């Protein structure tokens with residue numbers, strides 16, 4: 001049969017022994033990807049799009065980070081709520097003040113919900129090992 005070698009792994013980043021022009025930006029390059037000349041910059045850009053899935057540690061770190069951020073939001077909302085309330089030390093605030101208290105209260109409960117969700121996400125991941133949908137990387 002023929003002498004043509006069969007490359008099963010044709011879509012592999014390799015180096016040529018002669019310069020070619022990058023198929024994407026026309027820069028001179030020795031790299032090629034699956035037979036298509038590509039420069040380092042373009043290959044890195046493409047590499048970014050094909051990120052490998054996060055490791056267990058990275059997922060845990062993202063989830064813990066979410067808790068830290070959500071907790072900070074609760075603290076800020078708490079302070080905002082206290083500050084708003086302290087503006088009306090006696091009696092009923094006028095309608096504008098009532099609205100501000102409502103807003104501060106709403107932000108506080110939203111922040112608390114988010115913090116609970118962040119804890120839940122981490123617990124679920126630890127218990128089940130199931131990666132939350134928004135942390136799954138596709139493409």
Ligand SMILES: [Zn+2]
Nearest residue numbers: 022025039042
């Ligand atoms: Zn290029």
